[in-house]
Amino acid sequence: MLRREQIIGIVSSWDIRRYAGGYPVSFLSGGESEGYSVLFTDSRVVGADRPGFPDDFWAYLGPGSNVGEELRAAALARAVEIISTRNFEMQRDKIVKVLFEEPGLIVGGSILFVEVGCRMELQISVLSPWSPGSISTVDTLARSISAFAPDRLYSEKTGQRMDTSQPWRGP
Secondary structure (H helix, E strand, O other), X not given: OOOOOOEEEEEEEOOEEEXXXXXXXXXXXXXXXXXXXXXEEOOEEEEEEOOOOOOOEEEEOOOOOOXXXXXXXXXXXXXXXXXXXXXXXXXXXXXXXEEEEOOOOOOOEEEEEEEOOEEEEEEEOOOOOOOHHHHHHHHHHHHHHXXXXXXXXXXXXXXXXXXXXXXXXXX
């Protein structure tokens, strides 16, 4: 599963929703969304419905991180579960573009992964100063995407390549 891959980041949060055709996938299937999980490795991005973990989970293990063995072990366990229940997977070398729209305090954001003939959209809830989890979700997503595909990361607002040399600072 992860023998030759390095985990860059994992986000499992109520603040992420997978979209298809402009609608949340849970809406199209008649169910209620429990959030979504995204795993970034050095070779692919994998998504799955949020497992039944008791809490949201964020782990950035990419360049510049200094996490302990306990968090690494927890991240590996979550990564294995995400891979085993995945409902989308894209190889990094096949991704043409990643469009990132940062969420704000009034309007949510999005991430669009684009391959030739395929696209995957994730919506991110609005940021809330009363919910540090929403800020951790976006921070971990931004850092993970920057490490995963810095040469393919574009701003949804401007269409320009994003400067990944600076850490995400929020809205």
